[in-house]
Amino acid sequence: MFEFLQEKITKLFDKLSKRGLLSEKDIDEALKDVRIALLEADVHYRVVRDLLDDVKRKVMGEELSKSINPSQYLLKTLKTELIGIMGTPATVRIGGTGDIVMLLGLQGTGKTTTAVKLAKHMRDKRGLKPYLVSIDFNRPAAQEQLITLAKANGFPVHEDISAKGFPGLHDIRLVSARQGCDFIIVDTAGRLHIDTDLVNELKQVKSTLQPAQTILVIDSMMGHDVLKMAEGFQQGVGYDGAIFTKFEGDTRGGAVISFRKIINKPIYYVGVGEAVSALEPFDPERLAARIVGSGDMDGLVEKVAEVVTGDDVRHAQRMAKGKFTFPDFIQQLKMMKRLGSVESLFDMVPGFGKLKKSVRTDTMKQDLKVYEAIINSMTNQERNNPDILNGKRRQRIAQGSGTKPEDVNRLIKRFFESQRMMDILQKGGIKGIQRFLQ
Numbered sequence: 001m002f003e004f005l006q007e008k009i010t011k012l013f014d015k016l017s018k019r020g021l022l023s024e025k026d027i028d029e030a031l032k033d034v035r036i037a038l039l040e041a042d043v044h045y046r047v048v049r050d051l052l053d054d055v056k057r058k059v060m061g062e063e064l065s066k067s068i069n070p071s072q073y074l075l076k077t078l079k080t081e082l083i084g085i086m087g088t089p090a091t092v093r094i095g096g097t098g099d100i101v102m103l104l105g106l107q108g109t110g111k112t113t114t115a116v117k118l119a120k121h122m123r124d125k126r127g128l129k130p131y132l133v134s135i136d137f138n139r140p141a142a143q144e145q146l147i148t149l150a151k152a153n154g155f156p157v158h159e160d161i162s163a164k165g166f167p168g169l170h171d172i173r174l175v176s177a178r179q180g181c182d183f184i185i186v187d188t189a190g191r192l193h194i195d196t197d198l199v200n201e202l203k204q205v206k207s208t209l210q211p212a213q214t215i216l217v218i219d220s221m222m223g224h225d226v227l228k229m230a231e232g233f234q235q236g237v238g239y240d241g242a243i244f245t246k247f248e249g250d251t252r253g254g255a256v257i258s259f260r261k262i263i264n265k266p267i268y269y270v271g272v273g274e275a276v277s278a279l280e281p282f283d284p285e286r287l288a289a290r291i292v293g294s295g296d297m298d299g300l301v302e303k304v305a306e307v308v309t310g311d312d313v314r315h316a317q318r319m320a321k322g323k324f325t326f327p328d329f330i331q332q333l334k335m336m337k338r339l340g341s342v343e344s345l346f347d348m349v350p351g352f353g354k355l356k357k358s359v360r361t362d363t364m365k366q367d368l369k370v371y372e373a374i375i376n377s378m379t380n381q382e383r384n385n386p387d388i389l390n391g392k393r394r395q396r397i398a399q400g401s402g403t404k405p406e407d408v409n410r411l412i413k414r415f416f417e418s419q420r421m422m423d424i425l426q427k428g429g430i431k432g433i434q435r436f437l438q
């Protein structure tokens with residue numbers, strides 16, 4: 001998400017930061033480039049125009065000339081304005097027992113999947129017990145899809161389906177209450193386009209169910225078309241806020257910015273994958289940080305803090321002082337494995353995108369086992385002096401560990417890459433690595 005903008009803006013400001021003082025012309029030129037990037041990222045032109053007018057007005061005041069680092073000041077202002085547009089995080093309001101959350105949206109946007117994701121989120125994060133109901137009678141097997149997915153994740157789901165119409169309001173609330181549920185999530189049918197049939201049907205459903213919250217489920221991949229669709233649903237049916245799905249695959253991401261500014265309704269969550277757990281709160285601060293390229297450091301720190309142990313920290317401190325050896329390498333790989341998806345971690349730090357290509361997470365688990373076997377077959381002397389690993393020694397190690405010479409060579413190659421990385425990290429910190437990757 002937002003990779004496109006992050007790359008463009010990081011590059012632009014890197015160039016700008018070498019300039020020191022900025023004239024009005026420099027600022028205009030930089031903002032022109034930002035404008036092109038935002039437009040290319042599917043942000044609506046009116047939103048781009050207002051945003052950049054505001055940024056310019058703010059930086060042209062006294063502050064910029066007083067600022068020690070004018071390009072950073074400009075970037076910070078851009079970030080603040082982006083946060084302003086995206087607003088504060090909003091939560092789905094669930095008042096009392098029997099409250100209904102109704103999901104609507106075009107066909108295939110992810111309503112059914114999101115219904116179960118939302119149920120899981122409410123159960124795990126808010127301790128609520130949801131009841132799931134599908135009133136999608138258009139597509140054969142649509143209701144079975146929700147029933148199967150709900151059951152697989154341990155949620156009570158409405159199975160008493162009448163094909164003639166949706167279950168009565170009274171029925172759903174009664175059955176849900178009987179099962180001790182706190183609220184109800186209703187999944188509806190989608191169509192390819194907003195047409196009168198769909199609008200009338202949803203209007204009728206809404207007036208019968210009287211939902212406490214109505215949520216529009218939007219496919220992030222729609223790009224510019226989101227606004228017209230969202231306006232259509234607002235006029236025809238009405239809703240309280242939105243959930244954007246497939247957000248992880250949308251490298252541009254401009255639709256959420258346009259939606260927030262022009263439609264002016266909250267975005268509660270973003271769907272970031274097919275798994276039922278792939279739902280994240282919409283967090284303007286984090287997203288703005290991603291766009292301007294200061295990286296999602298909060299996310300990174302949070303994730304690291306969850307899995308890095310005291311041992312890892314002591315180990316890193318030792319490594320920072322001494323030489324990087326094979327046992328360090330194994331420790332590092334183990335920690336990386338615990339950190340889960342290395343790729344998503346690299347996503348959080350700007351400039352690290354390129355590293356992703358060289359790290360193959362899928363093979364990491366297998367590699368770790370093979371690598372441990374190889375390193376166990378080395379002598380102590382070899383483990384601490386990798387330079388002495390000549391062809392003959394490599395052959396012996398491969399035989400001793402029951403691996404192939406290619407595996408040994410691959411390990412040694414990756415070890416030296418890591419060693420080099422650690423060296424750069426020791427000398428220049430994260431910035432050093434970023435420079436190295438550019």
Ligand SMILES: Nc1nc2c(ncn2[C@@H]2O[C@H](COP(=O)(O)OP(=O)(O)OP(=O)(O)O)[C@@H](O)[C@H]2O)c(=O)[nH]1
Nearest residue numbers: 107108109110111112113190245246271272273274
């Ligand atoms: N990558 C990704 N896929 C998603 C996400 N949300 C849903 N999907 C996928 O999108 C496809 C459609 O999802 P559904 O939940 O069936 O969509 P729907 O809106 O209920 O579709 P209809 O009932 O036919 O209107 C499925 O393959 C889902 O796995 C997401 O956040 N990321």
Ligand SMILES: [Mg+2]
Nearest residue numbers: 111112136142
């Ligand atoms: Mg569906």
